[in-house]
Amino acid sequence: MAKEIECKYLLSHLPDDLVITRTQEIDQTYLASTDHESLRVRRLLSNGEESFTMTxxxxxxxxxxxxxxxIGRELYEQLTERLHVIPLRKTRHKVQLDGRSYDLDIYHNTVQHGLITIEIEFxxxxxxxxxxxxxxxxEDVTEQGTYVNSQLWQDIQEQAKQG
Known part of the structure:
Protein backbone atom coordinates (compact mmCIF):
# COMPACT_ATOMS: atom_id res chain seq x y z
CA MET A 1 0.00 0.00 0.00
CA ALA A 2 1.40 3.36 -1.03
CA LYS A 3 1.11 6.58 0.91
CA GLU A 4 -0.41 9.49 -1.01
CA ILE A 5 0.58 12.93 0.27
CA GLU A 6 -0.99 15.74 -1.73
CA CYS A 7 -2.58 19.14 -1.58
CA LYS A 8 -5.30 20.64 -3.76
CA TYR A 9 -5.97 24.24 -4.72
CA LEU A 10 -8.90 25.95 -6.41
CA LEU A 11 -8.11 27.83 -9.60
CA SER A 12 -10.07 30.77 -10.95
CA HIS A 13 -8.03 31.09 -14.14
CA LEU A 14 -5.21 29.39 -16.03
CA PRO A 15 -1.97 31.14 -16.94
CA ASP A 16 -1.08 31.34 -20.62
CA ASP A 17 2.32 29.70 -20.24
CA LEU A 18 1.27 26.31 -18.82
CA VAL A 19 3.29 23.36 -20.12
CA ILE A 20 0.89 20.44 -20.58
CA THR A 21 2.67 17.10 -20.88
CA ARG A 22 -0.36 14.77 -21.02
CA THR A 23 -4.15 14.99 -21.12
CA GLN A 24 -6.63 12.35 -19.94
CA GLU A 25 -10.40 12.18 -19.92
CA ILE A 26 -11.55 10.52 -16.69
CA ASP A 27 -14.90 9.00 -15.71
CA GLN A 28 -14.85 8.20 -11.99
CA THR A 29 -17.46 6.22 -10.06
CA TYR A 30 -17.47 5.40 -6.37
CA LEU A 31 -18.50 1.92 -5.28
CA ALA A 32 -18.29 2.81 -1.59
CA SER A 33 -17.40 5.95 0.31
CA THR A 34 -17.22 7.17 3.91
CA ASP A 35 -15.48 10.16 5.50
CA HIS A 36 -12.27 8.14 5.86
CA GLU A 37 -12.35 5.52 3.12
CA SER A 38 -13.36 5.10 -0.52
CA LEU A 39 -13.38 2.52 -3.28
CA ARG A 40 -13.61 3.84 -6.83
CA VAL A 41 -13.28 2.74 -10.42
CA ARG A 42 -12.07 4.88 -13.29
CA ARG A 43 -12.22 4.85 -17.04
CA LEU A 44 -9.25 6.77 -18.46
CA LEU A 45 -8.89 7.86 -22.07
CA SER A 46 -5.46 9.14 -23.13
CA ASN A 47 -4.27 9.51 -26.72
CA GLY A 48 -7.13 7.32 -27.92
CA GLU A 49 -6.23 4.50 -25.54
CA GLU A 50 -8.65 3.37 -22.85
CA SER A 51 -7.65 1.90 -19.50
CA PHE A 52 -9.48 1.10 -16.28
CA THR A 53 -8.42 1.20 -12.64
CA MET A 54 -9.79 0.39 -9.21
CA THR A 55 -8.51 2.40 -6.24
CA ILE A 71 -8.89 -3.82 -14.11
CA GLY A 72 -10.44 -4.87 -17.41
CA ARG A 73 -13.24 -3.16 -19.29
CA GLU A 74 -15.63 -6.03 -18.52
CA LEU A 75 -15.24 -5.68 -14.75
CA TYR A 76 -15.49 -1.87 -14.96
CA GLU A 77 -18.72 -2.09 -16.96
CA GLN A 78 -20.14 -4.79 -14.72
CA LEU A 79 -19.54 -2.68 -11.61
CA THR A 80 -20.75 0.65 -13.01
CA GLU A 81 -23.78 -0.57 -14.96
CA ARG A 82 -25.32 -2.17 -11.88
CA LEU A 83 -25.18 1.07 -9.93
CA HIS A 84 -27.19 3.24 -12.35
CA VAL A 85 -25.21 6.32 -11.33
CA ILE A 86 -23.54 9.22 -13.09
CA PRO A 87 -19.74 9.22 -13.10
CA LEU A 88 -17.73 12.26 -12.09
CA ARG A 89 -16.27 13.52 -15.38
CA LYS A 90 -13.10 15.55 -15.64
CA THR A 91 -10.24 16.37 -17.95
CA ARG A 92 -6.85 15.95 -16.29
CA HIS A 93 -3.87 17.82 -17.62
CA LYS A 94 -0.42 16.88 -16.34
CA VAL A 95 1.48 20.16 -16.16
CA GLN A 96 5.06 21.10 -15.37
CA LEU A 97 5.79 24.17 -13.24
CA ASP A 98 9.14 25.05 -11.73
CA GLY A 99 10.41 21.49 -12.17
CA ARG A 100 7.38 19.96 -10.45
CA SER A 101 4.54 17.88 -11.88
CA TYR A 102 0.91 18.82 -11.13
CA ASP A 103 -2.53 17.40 -11.92
CA LEU A 104 -4.82 20.12 -13.22
CA ASP A 105 -8.44 18.92 -13.23
CA ILE A 106 -11.24 20.61 -15.15
CA TYR A 107 -14.55 19.18 -13.92
CA HIS A 108 -17.41 18.86 -16.38
CA ASN A 109 -20.46 17.84 -14.36
CA THR A 110 -20.06 18.94 -10.76
CA VAL A 111 -22.61 20.96 -8.83
CA GLN A 112 -19.97 23.72 -8.61
CA HIS A 113 -20.02 24.83 -12.26
CA GLY A 114 -16.66 25.83 -13.69
CA LEU A 115 -14.69 23.95 -11.02
CA ILE A 116 -10.96 23.74 -11.74
CA THR A 117 -8.42 22.39 -9.26
CA ILE A 118 -4.70 21.72 -9.26
CA GLU A 119 -3.00 19.08 -7.11
CA ILE A 120 0.57 18.29 -6.27
CA GLU A 121 1.88 15.11 -4.66
CA PHE A 122 4.80 15.05 -2.24
CA GLU A 139 -7.40 28.71 -2.00
CA ASP A 140 -5.86 25.55 -0.52
CA VAL A 141 -8.87 23.20 -0.20
CA THR A 142 -6.96 20.05 0.77
CA GLU A 143 -8.72 19.78 4.13
CA GLN A 144 -12.17 20.83 2.86
CA GLY A 145 -14.48 17.87 2.36
CA THR A 146 -16.55 19.82 -0.18
CA TYR A 147 -13.77 19.38 -2.77
CA VAL A 148 -12.92 15.73 -2.19
CA ASN A 149 -13.75 13.82 -5.38
CA SER A 150 -15.96 11.31 -3.57
CA GLN A 151 -18.06 14.22 -2.21
CA LEU A 152 -18.21 15.87 -5.64
CA TRP A 153 -19.48 12.53 -7.00
CA GLN A 154 -22.08 12.20 -4.23
CA ASP A 155 -23.30 15.75 -4.96
CA ILE A 156 -23.83 14.78 -8.62
CA GLN A 157 -25.95 11.79 -7.52
CA GLU A 158 -28.05 13.95 -5.19
CA GLN A 159 -28.63 16.53 -7.90
CA ALA A 160 -29.72 13.79 -10.32
CA LYS A 161 -32.24 12.44 -7.79
CA GLN A 162 -33.77 15.90 -7.39
CA GLY A 163 -34.22 16.01 -11.12
Missing part, protein backbone atom coordinates in the same frame (compact mmCIF):
# COMPACT_ATOMS: atom_id res chain seq x y z
CA UNK A 56 -8.95 2.05 -2.50
CA UNK A 57 -8.08 5.09 -0.37
CA UNK A 58 -8.04 5.23 3.42
CA UNK A 59 -7.46 8.30 5.54
CA UNK A 60 -8.34 11.96 5.39
CA UNK A 61 -6.53 15.20 4.66
CA UNK A 62 -3.08 15.53 3.13
CA UNK A 63 -1.89 11.95 3.77
CA UNK A 64 -3.84 8.83 2.82
CA UNK A 65 -3.11 5.18 2.12
CA UNK A 66 -3.75 4.30 -1.50
CA UNK A 67 -3.90 1.01 -3.38
CA UNK A 68 -4.54 1.16 -7.12
CA UNK A 69 -4.53 -1.53 -9.78
CA UNK A 70 -5.60 -2.08 -13.37
CA UNK A 123 7.32 12.43 -1.17
CA UNK A 124 6.93 13.34 2.51
CA UNK A 125 4.85 15.44 4.87
CA UNK A 126 7.96 17.58 5.46
CA UNK A 127 8.01 18.39 1.74
CA UNK A 128 4.33 19.30 1.95
CA UNK A 129 4.89 21.69 4.86
CA UNK A 130 7.88 23.34 3.12
CA UNK A 131 5.99 23.88 -0.15
CA UNK A 132 5.12 27.39 -1.31
CA UNK A 133 2.36 27.48 -3.94
CA UNK A 134 2.66 29.88 -6.89
CA UNK A 135 0.88 33.18 -6.36
CA UNK A 136 -1.76 32.45 -9.03
CA UNK A 137 -2.99 29.36 -7.18
CA UNK A 138 -6.24 29.94 -5.37
Missing amino acids: HKAGKGISRDETEFQ DSEADYHAYQAPSWFG
